[in-house]
Amino acid sequence: MKKRYALTNVHVINGDLNRKLQKNMTILINEQGNIQQIEKEQSTTIPNDYEIINLSGKYVMPGLINAHVHLFSDGKPYHVSLSEGILDFAYNHLLNTKLGRKILKKRMKRNALTALHSGVTTMRSVGEFFYTDVELRDEIIAEKFIGPNLLVSGYFLSVTGGHGAPYLAHVGDSPWEARKNVRLNVRSGVDLIKICVTGGVTDAKQIGEAGRLQMTVDEVSAICDEAHKIGLRVAAHVESTEGVRIALKGGVDTIEHGAEMDDEIISLFKCNPNSLDGYTSLIPTLQAAYPSAILDASLSKVNDVVKENSKLVYDSMLLGVKQAIRHDINMGIGTDSAMPFVTHYDLWRELDHYIRQTSLDTKDIIDLVTRSNSEILGINESTGTLDIGKNADLLVLEKNPLDSIEAISGVNMVMVKGDLIKSPSIPNISEVDDILNSVWKAQNSTNETSF
Structure with missing residues (x-):
């Protein structure tokens, strides 16, 4: 049996471009690892057996x-x-x-x-x-x-x-x-x-x-x-x-x-x-x-x-x-x-x-x-957007990826099917990152838009 979670004080990006950013929300995740509820924080009653994680205005989006x-x-x-x-x-x-x-x-x-x-x-x-x-x-x-x-x-x-x-x-x-x-x-x-x-x-x-x-x-x-x-x-x-x-x-x-x-x-x-x-x-x-x-x-x-x-x-x-x-x-x-x-x-x-x-x-x-x-991929019934009944596949970001897609490189937490990784750890490859970052910075400085 998985743990039950309540992710509070979050800004929700559903994943579907036709839906707007939802601010100050609470997401309840049940023992099956599914999304149980997504509601305004002040409208949500959190059961006693849920672990509450206050995300302090961070952004949550689909994995x-x-x-x-x-x-x-x-x-x-x-x-x-x-x-x-x-x-x-x-x-x-x-x-x-x-x-x-x-x-x-x-x-x-x-x-x-x-x-x-x-x-x-x-x-x-x-x-x-x-x-x-x-x-x-x-x-x-x-x-x-x-x-x-x-x-x-x-x-x-x-x-x-x-x-x-x-x-x-x-x-x-x-x-x-x-x-x-x-x-x-x-x-x-x-x-x-x-x-x-x-x-x-x-x-x-x-x-x-x-x-x-x-x-x-x-x-x-x-x-x-x-x-x-x-x-x-x-x-x-x-x-x-x-x-x-x-x-x-x-x-x-x-x-x-x-x-x-x-x-x-x-x-x-x-x-x-x-x-x-x-x-x-x-x-x-x-x-x-x-x-x-x-x-x-x-x-x-x-x-x-x-x-x-x-x-x-x-x-x-x-x-x-x-x-x-x-x-x-x-x-x-x-x-x-x-x-x-x-x-x-x-x-x-x-x-x-x-x-x-x-x-x-x-x-x-x-x-x-x-x-x-x-x-x-034919898996939209279970994942891909943050909707009730779907797998709790999501990530927590410090910054809003709608403002800058680079925000996705700063993952704070990850959840897959309700299993929470509170402190993600990535073994970076410096020889790759250093080269690609230098190219990326050069593109930023010249506002490159074509190959």
Whole structure:
């Protein structure tokens, strides 16, 4: 049985951009870890068995939802263009051993807890090794430790030589092989299917390879049909316009990363009869490409191929984001945490990037990273907004994020499903923070609004 809490003297940001800030409120949280009541402080009678926490005018908002993460790494810069021989040795003789898997699981758990302590109460993990993400999700559900809500995809589905193959992906080169790989993931207990329709930046060998088509529309259609018949959503890694088109025609539910659109693509996003819900949503990851594209190689530790591919992907992705906003395409927020310079505690940087580069304001951004993300992931009945009956997934802030989105970096308390973390602790990575903070300060001093 969980403790009962009364959070008093708080200013409530519901998460839904259509609802106003509510001042001087009390939130009651019951023993099931659900929100029981949200009322004006003077109108609330607090039962005797509730622990009262006077928050002295602090701001309470829904827990953040990161719709695109990987838990296997923490965001430290690394050299991503390793030879096949080195990768093969590292995978078979280091990672894929009893000790290697134990270390991997420990790291993934640490990264999930880092995210939670930064205010991310829900994470969608879109590609991990050995179904370790499934294990962690199940341990959290069994209350073996207090962790974030996890939605997990297990292995990528890719093609021979495709993004993530062969170490991070099940490989298939026909519609029936693709169906078999969906079934393997389903049998292992995943919540969604993640596919790689195009190449990616991290394992591209040539400039332009990151967005190169790898899956066919028939393969994508087979995957979506197999997943949709049991109600699972399909997320598609895509980094080119033609890749987006193929993924949409195949019926995917979310486009991860994205690219510049044309009229056909815009129409398919808004009305996609082959998707689970009849439309497809966009989950960009701007911060994943931005640092590698703009930083000097001495800081980013990437080669010319990665740098140029990052710039190509970022430019096209940002154009796609602006088109999505202009044409009212359903959109959420993800960071691609684990990539170089994308830690599990700096979701606020992704939000800040949108404010700098698009027409969205703080209220729009908070809506995207809470309510909109919950709807895209199909979990809006239980989380995403502060409403009676939903999970008590929330964070407490010293400052108002509606005034400045950077306020989200100053989390005072975090609650997930009614479990309260009174003193969040984040193991910062100074080598990443120092570089990104210098870029952020330079942007502030020049009022940068474009790449």
